[in-house]
Amino acid sequence: MKVIISFTYRTPKGADTVLYSEEMRAPKALLLAEDMERTGRAKNIEFIDTNDNTWTLKELRKQLEEIKTEPHDVKIYFDGGFDLKTKNSGLGCAIYYEQNDKTFRIRRNALVEELESNNEAEYAALHLAVQEVEELGVHHMPITIVGDSQVVINQLKEDWPCYEKELANWANRIETKLEQLGLDVEYELVSRKKNREADQLASQALREVNVSSVKEIDG
Incomplete structure (x- = not known):
């Protein structure tokens, strides 16, 4: 806030x-x-x-x-990868938040088959992260969404137009959920190097290494 x-x-x-x-x-x-x-x-x-x-x-x-006492100061890192050979997509997200004066981190990834491009995988990874935030019970507060996808970040910030139907559908899906949860979002575009954790999770998903964890970390 x-x-x-x-x-x-x-x-x-x-x-x-x-x-x-x-x-x-x-x-x-x-x-x-x-x-x-x-x-x-x-x-x-x-x-x-x-x-x-x-x-x-x-x-x-x-x-x-x-x-x-509720999850707050939420920061989402997301990344998606698309394998042209297998047509599989790896989705990854890391979510940091504070609760009861402690810092926690959620890591999630997923392997999906129905997507058609790297940009769509990026959107799907952010959608996965938003679903995790909803399960966490976060609502009516500011959150920060961090990614290295210029397409996703700039389109959601409305700095770039979105002409592709599939990407527009993902954007609408994400924006509708964020609005339903009453979240005030700040988007942050970073280099791939600064998004390494989410990138690694997406890469692990493509190698069929499943990651799903919640951990208390040093603040």
Whole structure:
């Protein structure tokens, strides 16, 4: 959850003005706002989230306490590979999230036969990841989706048009599910090197090495 801090700043001589912070993660914003409140010069402190909802200090504290016990700060890495010889596709995803002050990682992959291109495999890998997020119970919060596919990332960001029917179907399927879950998505395009974990999972799937795990890791 990201927010902007809105507050009235008042000088010792009584001059005041309304100021706004940059957008930041809610825990950081809460920490800063509490410190500002202690100075006695920041009044009418409010937080504005990405959906233009407004929160008071008390409301945001309560919200963060409730979120703490649920999976949050979710980051998805996805990758898909297509073998021209066998016409098989390998799908891979790694999902990181926080819960109860601990960090967890889910790894999943799958071997599928009905796809026709590498771009379609990339979309299918992201769809697999979104299904895992749904099973995890993640809803109504921001998530980050990371991949090295320029086609998938740029089309979902609507920076590139999507003319191919099959890819458009995958995009619609993914966007519908994200909307149903109430997820506020930030897309991040990275190099293949920075997406190595998901790439390896997709490659393992093509070699018929099944991976399915959930693990607590060092934060």
